[in-house]
Amino acid sequence: MNLSQEHLSVATTCPYCGVGCGVKAVPQGPQNATISGDAAHPSNFGRLCVKGSALGETLGLDGRLLHPQVREGGQLRQVSWDDALDRAASQWRRIVDEHGPDAVALYVSGQLLTEDYYVANKLMKGYVGSANIDTNSRLCMSSAVAGHKRAFGEDLVPVDYADLDIADMVVLVGSNTAWCHPILYQRIVRAKEARPDVKLVVIDPRRTATCELADLHLPVKPGTDVWLFNGLLAYLARIGAVDPAFIANHTQGLPDALEAADITPEEVAQACRLKLEDVLAFYEAFAATTKVITGFSMGVNQSSAGTDKVNAIINCHLLGGRIGKPGMGPFSITGQPNAMGGREVGGLANMLAAHLDLDKPDHRAAVQEFWNSPRIADKPGLKAVDLFHAIESGKVKAVWVIATNPIVSLPDADQVKRALAKAELVIASDVVTDTDTNAFAHVLLPALAWAEKDGTVTNSERRISRQRAFLPAPGEARADWKILADFAQRLGYTGFDYAHQSEIFAEHAALSAWKNTLDALPRAFHIGALASLDRSGYDALQPVQWPLGRRVFADGRFSFPDGRARFVPTVPRLPVNTAGGEYPLVLNTGRMRDHWHTMTRTGRAPKLAEHTPESFVDLHPQDALLCGVREGELARVSSAWGSMVARVKHGGGIARGSVFVPIHWNGQTASDARVGAVVNPVVDPISGEPEFKHTPVIVDRFPVQWHGFVLSRTPLDLDMVAYWTRAQGTGFQRYELAGRNRIADFGTWARQLLGVDDDDADWLEYADRSAGVYRAVHVVDDRIAQCIFVSPRPDLPERAWLAGLFASEALTDVERAGVLAGRPLKQGLDAGPTVCSCFGVGRNTICNAIRDKDLKTAAEVTACVKAGGNCGSCVPEIRQLITVVREERVAAAG
Known part of the structure; x- marks a missing residue:
């Protein structure tokens, strides 16, 4: 950042993963800003990953939803805010009056700010009177929540980021931290560089980028984590690597946990498909090290046994007292920027606000009294997967989707599509107009985007940070909390007359302190000291971690009435649907380095599209041979629930029998790459979190006659193409294409595809009809406007040097010749992927x-x-x- 602009910078928070990095934004006009890391923020000290660094490229109004719209006769029509909210509220009220409060639901998101989340939860549970409010955080961290509550009595993460600096051993389980939480991973890297004896163990079926620094990689058989950690618990107990005083004074339930974990290292090696010497190396290192952090993420949580996996990990830390002290503890690394804030306000269907429990009458009464609300939900609502089944069956007739895209992100995603098509009322609050989900909205409401939103978020180490607006609200976009509050008032509810988000935060903080005493409803979540903040104090709020001024569990007291943590027996079990027979392979899904969720934000950034421009299916070469597919070709991945198409890749890090597909591609960026349509919808019976890491599938060829790509300054109509993906370039869009049709006349076909109908256009082409190769470039005013390459094989020319031509003011004769030749004619011009x-x-x-x-x-x-x-x-x-x-x-x- 230019020092002369420092006074213009706004301190805010990155909107991507749960690390919660501080960001400095300097506005450059009404819809642009320069972005840098905030050196003063304790979560990242100025460092940003590539996604955070590219946030400036995601700003702008292309594709933004700027005005309320309603659907009439299948078409969206712009209306006023009053018309849109009146229509939504009247239909919502009718459905509740006719069918009861459980006939309506909210499905919200970890992209919401805490203030938004709080109002949504208050509206549904305290005024509508239903707990039918769930969140896409159900898909990523609800197993961690359930595991924490079973072990600690409260949803608490007992690790701080600073603990990574002093830990002597870090175990990463089901977490490609190097790609998904890069700032935390680089912190581990720096600690290991400073102290080479620090041990890093990575437990993951795939050999990911995170494994490159690891002292030991355990490529466990998918779904066998409980065997591995039960074995560790039994091993530690067997050799006496325990803390008897901690166990006696601060825990209960160890005998039952040990009985369930009666397994030898030899049996672990067999069950987990690991080398015995590697299992023993892990166990011995853990036993010999006091300061151990076990970080876990989606590979643990996203499982039909996710909660047991979490508790199996926690059990091992409790056994040796490796918790509540610096440099140690079980560490849930959350996926979304405000997944933790959503947990604070009770954003899940089975929770109440302020870490109070929906299933306890005294907790419900306390919240209702604080809110002075007419009612309070008295039973858990529907969790995400069950919610959309209830919509399809007609039990739930209205749903309001806020800041998420469930037709892409949920498992069995085509079922979600069927459900929304049957709903009487679908309201969607969003930032962009065109998403897979918004296509089903009856009422579409424009929300503020990251750069315009103002509130708070809480990261993975329980640190509350301010997200501050640095760009003006475009069009008629409004804050989510404001939309919800206006809607609530139309329903006749009092208690929603907030003038500013600081008032909501103050109420949220006050609720955390409400009856929060040892003789009433004690919770570790207590930010009551922040309830007195006025607007100026709120605006100036610096990052603050709760519990204020103390370490979680430092006194050895947990949140159960007796103050003791629970060892939880975890009985190993295989995933509900195992591979074999018709579906011999196991599908695993996850994130890529440079993309985020369903790409509605990262897909706008050319920098982020370059590393992985299209979806892929990664499988072992021997499995590919058995499936009849080859690297670079297209393949269909099918399960009992659906199918998708992607390009075959051999990443070199996947075991036989497994398949990996990234989660990001949607209906706007690819023809048929929504992996959610394939994913197994079975859920953990305790947490309700879906099984994203274990879906039985088959992979077979997606035969095509030709492969191709187009770089174009103008968008294409792709109805005539069987397979396509779209990625944003700098000044152009990149399309990867394939077709099943035989092209008789390449020139006519290419001109039609590119929309070039001028016979006098500057159009250069090369065709080798016998080989099926075709190349053409369309030049306008001496600048490249479009180029197209087609071949019967997928090994087409590199795109990087061609992309560079779009920055040229005029194509030279050499560059024109290079395009037709399919390669740069000057040495050194092709930088490669x-x-x-x-x-x-x-x-x-x-x-x-x-x-x-x-x-x-x-x-x-x-x-x-x-x-x-x-x-x-x-x-x-x-x-x-x-x-x-x-x-x-x-x-x-x-």
Whole structure:
């Protein structure tokens, strides 16, 4: 940031993962800003990952929903706010009057700010009188919540980020931290560099980027985590690596937990498909180390046994007293920016606000008294998967979807599509107009986006940070809390006359202190000291961690009435639907390095599209051979619930019998790549979290006649193409294409596809009809407007050098010839596919530098070409390229 602009900068918080990084934004006009890390924020000290660094590219109004709309005759029509809210409220009221409060529901999101979440929860549970409010956080961390409550009596994460700096051993379970939480991973990297004896163990069926630094990688058989940690518990007890005083004074239930964990290391190795020596190495290191942090994420939570997996991990920490002290503890790494804030306000269907319990009458009475509400929900509402089944069956007749895209993100996603098609009333509050879910909305309401929103979020270490608006609200967009409050008032409810979000936060903080005493309803979540903040104090609020001024569990007291933690017996069980027979492979899903959720934000950033521009299916080469598919070709992945199509890839990190597909592609970015349509809808019986990591599937060929790609300054109509993906470039859109039709006349077909109907257009083409190869470039005013490449094989020319031509003011004759030749005619112009998105460094650039300068380490590469010098998430790939070049030299030397 330019020092002269420092006074213009606004301190806010990144809207991506649960790390909760501080951001400085300097407005550059009404819809632009420069983004940098906030050096003063304790979550990241100025560092940002590639997604955070590219936030400036996601601003702007292209595709934004700017005005309320209602659907009439199948078409959306712009209306006033009064008309939209009146229509929504009248239909909602009719449904409640005719069918009761459980006939309506809210489905919300960890993208909401705490103030938004609070108002939504208050409206449904305290005024509508139904707990039918659930959230997409159900899909990522509800198993952690359930595990915490079973073990601790309250949903508490007992680790701070600073603990990573002093831990002597870090165990990462089901977490590709290097890609999904890069700032935390780089903190681990720096700790290991400063103290090489720090041990890093990664437990993951895939060999991910996170494994590159690991001292030990345990590629467990999918679904066998409970076996592994039960074995660790039994091993620790067997060798006496326990804390008898802690167990005696602060826990209960150990005998039953040990009985359920009666398993030997040999049996663990067999069940988990691991080498016995690796199992023992893990167990011995854990036993010998006091300061151990076990970080877990989606690979643990997203399972039909997710809650048991969480408790199996916690049991091992309780046994040795590895909790409540610096440098140790079980650490749930949340996926969304405000998943923790949603938990604080009771955003899940089975929770109440302020860490109070929906199933306890005295808790319900306390909340109703505080809210002075006419009623209070008296039973749990429907969890996410059950909610959409209830909509399809007609039990729930109205749903309001806020800041999420369930037709892409939920399992068995085509069922969600059927459900929304049958609903009497679908309201959607969103930032963008065109999403898979919004296509079913009867009322569409424009919400504020990240840069315009103002409130608070809570990150994975329980740190509350301010999210501050730094751009003006565009069009008629409103804050989510304001939309909800206006809706509530139309229903005749009092208690929603907030003038500013600071008033909501003050109420939320006051509720956390309400009856929060040892002789009443004690909870560790207590931010009552912040309830007195006025508007100016709220505006100036600095990042603050709860509990205020003390460490969680430092006194050894837990949140059960007796103050003792519970060992929870965890009986190992395989996933509900196992592979075999018709579906011989197991599908695992997850995030990619440079994308986020359903890509409605990251898909706007050219920098983020370059690393992985289209979806893929990663499987072992031997499995690919058995399935009859080859790398680079297209394949269909099918389950009992649905199917999708993606390109085959051999990432080198996946075991036989497994398949990996990323979660991000939606109906706007690909023709048929919604992996949610394939995913197993079975859920954990306790948490309700779906089984995203274990779906039985089959993979087979998606045969096509040709492959191709287009770079175009103008959008294309893709109805005539069987397979396509769309990615945003700088000044153009990139389309990957494939078709099942035989093209008789390439020129006519290409012109029709690209919308070039001018016979006098500057159109250059090359065609080899016998080989089925075609290339063309459309030039307008000497600038490249579009180019198209078609081949019967998927090994088409690199796109990076072609993308660079779109920045040229005029194509040279050499560049025109290069386009038709399918390669740059000057040496050194092709940087290759992007490896380092932060600095835009391609594979060829890195490999050439390694060869020419004999670079041997990732640090040397960074010093030479900058790659890896920002967030570090590309460093594992750089190390792989160093190995590739080294092997090339050895092969060349004979």
